[in-house]
Amino acid sequence: MTLEQAISISFIIPAFNEEDSIGETLSSIRTGEIGLPYEVIVVDHASTDNTAKIASGLGANVVSTKGGTIAGVRNKGVIRSSGKLIVFLDADVSLTQRWFETFKQVFKQLSANPMMVTGSHCNAPAQGNWIEKYWFTNLTHEVRVTHLGTGHMIVSRELFDSVGGFDEALETGEDYSFCMQVKSAGGHIINNPDLYVIHRDYPKSIAAFIQREAWHGMGDVTSVSAVMKSKVAVASLIFIILHLLILLSLLASVESSVYIGLSLTGLAILLLFSSWKKFNHCSIRVILINSAIFYLYFIGRSLSFFKALFLKS
Secondary structure: OOHHHHOOEEEEEEEOOOOOOHHHHHHHHHOOOOOOOEEEEEEEEOOOOOHHHHHHHOOOEEEEEOOOOHHHHHHHHHHOOOOOEEEEEOOOEEEOHHHHHHHHHHHHHHHHOOOEEEEOOOEOOOOOOHHHHHHHHHHOOOOOOOOOOOOEEEEEHHHHHHOOOOOOOOOOOHHHHHHHHHHHOOOEEOOOOOOOEEEOOOOOOHHHHHHHHHHHHHHHOOOHHHHHHOHHHHHHHHHHHHHHHHHHHHHOOOOHHHHHHHHHHHHHHHHHHHHHHHHOOOOHHHHHHHHHHHHHHHHHHHHHHHHHHHOOO
16 A cells, blocks of 8 residues: 555534535535545534535535534544544635645645645635735735634644644634644644635625624733734734824824824824735735725724623623
């Protein structure tokens, strides 16, 4: 038996009430040519719809679980899997022909170097809205990445086990925490845009985008230490402080215009710098447009602080 025949691949897909999405995701796996033995494990997180039935009917191994965090759900999927290479996917993410063509080389790379996490930022559908077009699509070619999301992450079991899997205490941000653990262990994070996948359920409105970022930001505000370790959380604090300064200046009786001007200048610098840092591989036009979207992004991340302060028991 050759090395390639001996090593199998496990697709781990968490799902909660995904009857409208899970079929398309599983079909995108089944219709591709991997050329290696693989398994698909859907971890059904107490769905009340037909998610489990649909997944089982399409050949997936369905594991049922209740309670816990999404990190725990993914860890449970890994425990029940047998592959030496683990591919994490969200239930609304589709693989493409380009993914399968690229994966063959990635498989060889991970076989030779298991101390690497790869995958890619998910692409938006071709018919996506302006936020999907300018924000999410342009993220896919980010060169220097701090982490990759578990919407599409590929890692060896050896590396996953060596860092203890995902931190189940985290409500969100487990992907960032995991990648930081990998880096501390001497591993590398590689974004590979040729591993082309499509996220079919990105936010379709400004409100949904803000809500998404508010949820993702919760992992950065679990403690003072967590905040100080997160550049995004620190930038969000600056965003909040600048708005408080503007508000206080408006309430002041004298010389308020100077402080308002300084605060607005600071805010503009924060937004432009953040956009340049994230999208410096793009055109000036894209950077400028995304600096405006960054305002919405920081609103969402600021809400994470208020949720942590006032909504946590």
